[in-house]
Amino acid sequence: MANKNFVVGCFDDEAVLFPAVKKVRMAGYKIHDVYTPYAVHGLDHALGLRETSLHTAGFIYGITGTATALGGIGWILSWDWPLNFGGKPHFALPAWIPITFELTVLFASIGMVLTFCYLCQMAPFVKKHQFHSRATDDAFVMVVEPTPKTNLEDLKAFLSANGATEIEVQEAEAGWWLGTYDKQQKLVRDKGIEVA
Amino acid sequence: MHLKYESQLREPLVNGDKNYHQVTEDICRPIEVRPTKLWYIGFFISVALLLFGVYSVYREVTYGIGQWNLNRTVGWGWDITNFVWWIGIGHAGTLISAILLLFRQGWRTGVNRAAEAMTIFAVICAGQFPLWHMGRVWMAFFVFPYPNTRGPLWINFNSPLLWDVFAISTYFTVSLLFWYTGLLPDFGTIRDRAKTKLRKKLYGIVSFGWSGSTKHWQRHESLALVLAGLSTPLVLSVHTIVSFDFATSVVPGWHTTIFPPYFVAGAIFSGFAMVQSLMVILRKVFNLQDYITLGHIEAMNKVIVLTGSIVGCAYLTELFMGWYSQNKYEQYAFFYTRANLFSPYGWSYWGMMTCNVISPQIFWFRKLRRNLYVTFFMSVVVNIGMWFERFVIIVTSLFRDYLPSSWPVYYSPTIFEMGFYLGSFGLFFTCFFLFAKYFPVIAIAEIKHVLKTSGENYKEKVGDIEKEPVEEFAHQYAH
Numbered sequence: 001m002a003n004k005n006f007v008v009g010c011f012d013d014e015a016v017l018f019p020a021v022k023k024v025r026m027a028g029y030k031i032h033d034v035y036t037p038y039a040v041h042g043l044d045h046a047l048g049l050r051e052t053s054l055h056t057a058g059f060i061y062g063i064t065g066t067a068t069a070l071g072g073i074g075w076i077l078s079w080d081w082p083l084n085f086g087g088k089p090h091f092a093l094p095a096w097i098p099i100t101f102e103l104t105v106l107f108a109s110i111g112m113v114l115t116f117c118y119l120c121q122m123a124p125f126v127k128k129h130q131f132h133s134r135a136t137d138d139a140f141v142m143v144v145e146p147t148p149k150t151n152l153e154d155l156k157a158f159l160s161a162n163g164a165t166e167i168e169v170q171e172a173e174a175g176w177w178l179g180t181y182d183k184q185q186k187l188v189r190d191k192g193i194e195v196a
Numbered sequence: 197m198h199l200k201y202e203s204q205l206r207e208p209l210v211n212g213d214k215n216y217h218q219v220t221e222d223i224c225r226p227i228e229v230r231p232t233k234l235w236y237i238g239f240f241i242s243v244a245l246l247l248f249g250v251y252s253v254y255r256e257v258t259y260g261i262g263q264w265n266l267n268r269t270v271g272w273g274w275d276i277t278n279f280v281w282w283i284g285i286g287h288a289g290t291l292i293s294a295i296l297l298l299f300r301q302g303w304r305t306g307v308n309r310a311a312e313a314m315t316i317f318a319v320i321c322a323g324q325f326p327l328w329h330m331g332r333v334w335m336a337f338f339v340f341p342y343p344n345t346r347g348p349l350w351i352n353f354n355s356p357l358l359w360d361v362f363a364i365s366t367y368f369t370v371s372l373l374f375w376y377t378g379l380l381p382d383f384g385t386i387r388d389r390a391k392t393k394l395r396k397k398l399y400g401i402v403s404f405g406w407s408g409s410t411k412h413w414q415r416h417e418s419l420a421l422v423l424a425g426l427s428t429p430l431v432l433s434v435h436t437i438v439s440f441d442f443a444t445s446v447v448p449g450w451h452t453t454i455f456p457p458y459f460v461a462g463a464i465f466s467g468f469a470m471v472q473s474l475m476v477i478l479r480k481v482f483n484l485q486d487y488i489t490l491g492h493i494e495a496m497n498k499v500i501v502l503t504g505s506i507v508g509c510a511y512l513t514e515l516f517m518g519w520y521s522q523n524k525y526e527q528y529a530f531f532y533t534r535a536n537l538f539s540p541y542g543w544s545y546w547g548m549m550t551c552n553v554i555s556p557q558i559f560w561f562r563k564l565r566r567n568l569y570v571t572f573f574m575s576v577v578v579n580i581g582m583w584f585e586r587f588v589i590i591v592t593s594l595f596r597d598y599l600p601s602s603w604p605v606y607y608s609p610t611i612f613e614m615g616f617y618l619g620s621f622g623l624f625f626t627c628f629f630l631f632a633k634y635f636p637v638i639a640i641a642e643i644k645h646v647l648k649t650s651g652e653n654y655k656e657k658v659g660d661i662e663k664e665p666v667e668e669f670a671h672q673y674a675h
Contacts, residue, residue, distance in 0.1 A: 014648075035408040037216060037385070038644040044414040052411075054418045062426075076341065076350045085354055095354040098437050102359075102366040105426045109370045113377060116419050117404065120412045122380070126405035135408045136385040138216035 003171050004145065006032060007155050008131045009164030011140040014040050016163035021046045023162050024144065029155060032145040035135035054119070058112040065107025069100040129172045207491040209302055209643075209650035214486070216644050223638045224386055226482045231633055234481065242625035249619005252612040253328050261331050263612045269597045270590075270607040275329045277586040278617050281466070282322035282624075283364070283438055284459075284582060287431055288467025289315025290371060293378075294427035297420070302650055303495050305642040306488045309382075310478060311471050312375040313635070317627040318470070319368045321620040326360070328616070356440040363437040370430055374423045377416065380406045382636040435463045442589065449529035449593035452517065458510035465503035465552070466582035468496050472575035474628070476568055478637060487638050494565045500578065501559035507585075508553035525598070533592045540606060541592045544584050551581025 011017040017034070021043070024031060031047055044051075077083070078090040085092075117123055132141040142164065146155060156167045210219075231239075256263045266273050289311040296304040330336055339361045341351050351358055384406035387399035406412070439459035442450040472493065479488040518530030534545040555577050564570045596603050631637070648654050 034410045036410065036413065037220075037408060038381070038641040039413040039417050040410075043410050047410055049411055049414060052415045052418045054415050055422050058422045058426075072341070073353045077353055081347060081350055083350075083352070085352065088354070092354055098356075098359040098433065098440070099353060099362045101429070101433055102362040105370060105430045106366040108426055109373050109423060112419055112422060113373045116377070116415055119415060120409075122404035122406065122412075124401045124404060127400065128405045128407045130388070130407060133388045136381065136388045136406070137220045141408075 005152070006131065006170050006172055007144045007146055007152060007159065008166075008168050008170050009142045009144070009156075009159035010132055010134070010166040011142060011163060012138070012165055014043075014140060017140045017142070018043075018046060020142065020159070020162040020164065024142070024159070027158060029150070029158075030145045030147070032143040035131060035141040035143070037136055037138055037140075040140070054112060054116060057115045058108045061111030061115075062104045062108035064111070065104040066100055068107065069103035070096065073099065131170060131172070132166075204655050206650070207489070208652035208655050209306060209489070209491070209646055211486040211489055211652045213653045214647065214651055216647065219643050219647060220385055220389070220640060222484070222486070223636050223640050223643070224389060226632070227386060227634060227636065228389070228391075232481070235629065235633065239626065239629040242622050242629055245618050245622025246626050247619075247622070248615050249617075249622050252615030252619055253324075255612050256328060256616070257333060261329070263610060265607060265610050265613060267604045267607060269602050269604050270594045272590050272594065273607055274587075274609045274613045274617060275325050277583065277590050278620060279322050279325035280438055280459075280586045280590075281583050282318045282325070282620065284435065284463035284466045284586075285470045285579075286315040286318035286322065286367070286371070286467065287435060287460070287463035288471050289313070289318075290367075290427050290431040291464050291467065292471070293374060294424040294431065297424040298428060301495075302646050303492050305639055305646050306492045307471065307475060307496070307638075308642070309375075309378065309635075309639045310474060310631075310637050312371065312378070313628065313631045313637075314470060314474060315371050315467075316368070316375060317624045317631075318467075319364065319371065320627070321624050323364060323368070324620060324623070325616075356437065356444050359437045360441060363434045367430060367434045370423070370427055374420075374427060377419055377423070378639060378642075379635065380404055381408065381416070381641040382639065384408065385640055386636065432460055435459045447593050448523075448525040449534070449589065452514065454510055454513055454517070458507065458514075461503045461506040461510065462552075462582060462585060465500060465507055466579055468499050468503070469575040469578035469582070472496055472500070472571055473579070476572045476575070478632065482632070482637065484638060487643060490566045490568075493568065493571055494562070497559045497565040497571060497574075500574070501556050504552055504556035504578070511549065511553060528596075529593055533596065534588060541588070541595065544588050545592065548581050548584035548588050551577050552585060555581070 009020075011020060014036075017040070021031065021034065025048070034043060034047060036043065073096045074091065077092070082090045121128075131143050132139055135141040142159070144155060144159070146152060152169055156169075159167050214222075252263075264273065264275065266275075289308075292304050292311040293308045293315075296308075327333060327336055339351060339358065341353075380403055383399050383403035387396055387403050387406075390396035390399055436456040436459065439455035443452060443455040445451065475488050475493065475496075479485050515530055515535060518526045521527075533539045533541060536542050537546055556574065558564050558570070558574070591607055595607055
């Protein structure tokens with residue numbers, strides 16, 4: 001994906017941010033993303049993001065773990081090599097519950113964390129374009145994606161009127177997952193911008 | 197606009213006049229300055245202990261388990277005592293990070309990061325004991341089920357010792373994942389503040405490119421909640437399974453159904469004591485009194501007095517059942533060897549009773565709960581008591597077998613058995629010192645999340661709101 005211009009507005013308080021988000025969206029601008037130092041509850045709804053289905057993925061991984069444990073132990077102890085433990089049944093379900101439970105939890109956790117990293121495109125050595133270095137400290141950074149027809153000065157004035165303190169235009173790669181690959185699978189390195 | 201309302205009557209979780217930037221500054225400062233002399237002294241003492249532990253283990257591996265004083269009936273001595281003790285300590289971290297998250301206890305944010313780190317290091321220490329106890333440690337991979345050339349002869353999935361393998365390794369992995377995902381945003385914060393290139397690079401790698409995007413936060417919250425939901429039964433299962441190691445065997449004093457809840461309560465009890473020991477020092481050394489407040493210390497002392505009393509009830513129930521069963525062997529275990537002060541190991545039972553049941557009762561008094569010296573002293577006492585508990589369970593039940601001819605000589609550890617234990621302390625504190633230097637010891641993002649509802653300077657503003665009529669308040673703040 002090609003590089004695009006973005007209008008970046010910095011907010012100092014979530015109390016200012018929420019009405020601003022609402023007004024920017026009402027005015028018809030497209031909010032690319034809002035970067036916040038902590039999880040601001042309700043901001044995803046305000047931005048109109050859909051609920052994450054990460055927990056559904058977790059459930060599927062958990063069920064996989066359950067099936068793996070029961071299937072694996074059942075096959076091993078009652079089919080592949082049935083051993084006689086003190087005359088007890090080969091299919092000893094109650095004794096397998098602890099390991100079944102542990103594997104359910106293990107599969108669900110590992111699967112969810114990997115899915116989380118995949119969805120967010122996060123991994124060691126991944127660098128993403130950062131719109132503002134204070135976004136992980138105390139600034140709420142709203143990034144608006146203008147269309148070719150948008151008057152950038154108008155947009156900047158609009159953000160300013162809604163409480164943004166620092167406003168600037170930045171060039172960055174477009175698309176939801178910033179800073180990795182483009183459509184032709186070529187790595188994009190934007191040298192002009194300081195990346196962290 | 198407050199997204200969440202909290203009464204002014206609740207004690208603030210963050211003291212002082214703080215804003216988001218100050219929170220970042222306060223918590224990142226210890227990472228960004230040179231460590232103090234005290235840090236170096238503590239670190240080198242820990243490394244020295246660790247080296248002694250390494251030497252003890254080297255002796256044990258080279259010359260065999262004979263380096264320890266284990267004998268015909270006392271096959272599990274200090275080694276398994278220490279294993280259960282460390283695993284128990286780990287439980288408090290998960291309780292704070294997972295169970296208190298589900299219960300929406302705001303005070304967990306001040307202590308969860310360090311407590312989870314403690315969990316991970318404690319589980320690493322615990323894992324060493326059964327591992328090296330195997331003797332031929334190079335065969336340790338036999339505990340994992342994989343298609344092998346020995347038949348394939350599989351492991352026994354019906355054995356509690358194997359359940360332990362799965363429980364401990366799952367517990368370690370899940371705790372690590374939970375802890376690390378929580379660290380990602382904070383590593384991002386440190387990366388963005390970094391002054392040197394190397395620091396920026398290293399924290400950039402470990403932060404996985406965290407940006408703080410709303411969508412990422414949404415997924416992060418969902419992940420944290422589900423991991424907490426998974427960790428909650430997990431932490432209960434781990435010590436339950438550890439207790440099965442004992443409860444499923446037919447040994448007097450072990451063969452009881454009360455063990456799972458009794459072990460879990462004991463684990464949380466000892467774990468909170470260890471958290472207290474660490475926090476009392478940490479908040480002082482790193483000047484974090486505003487984040488780990490007396491309110492936090494008091495809340496943890498309340499958990500200690502609760503779980504200590506549960507453990508006390510369990511001890512008494514055991515004694516009652518020993519008598520009520522009218523089983524000669526049970527009665528011998530409980531009334532001759534344990535509760536009898538003049539039996540060979542009677543001192544350990546009464547040491548346990550004093551440290552675990554009687555002494556924590558002083559925490560019914562608010563003044564003592566909020567006294568740092570008393571808290572620190574009690575945290576050490578409780579951990580000694582909980583070590584005695586495991587020693588009592590293991591040694592007093594084992595040292596007199598059904599056959600009087602197998603009653604061994606008095607079991608006491610060798611220097612290398614003790615050295616292994618000291619070495620585990622070395623390992624634990626070496627890890628903890630490194631953690632305290634290079635990791636944010638308090639969850640920065642989570643503190644920021646509660647700051648505006650529970651911070652002291654924001655609470656003051658709530659005072660005026662509380663005078664408003666309810667209808668007006670609801671109109672303004674309910675959503």
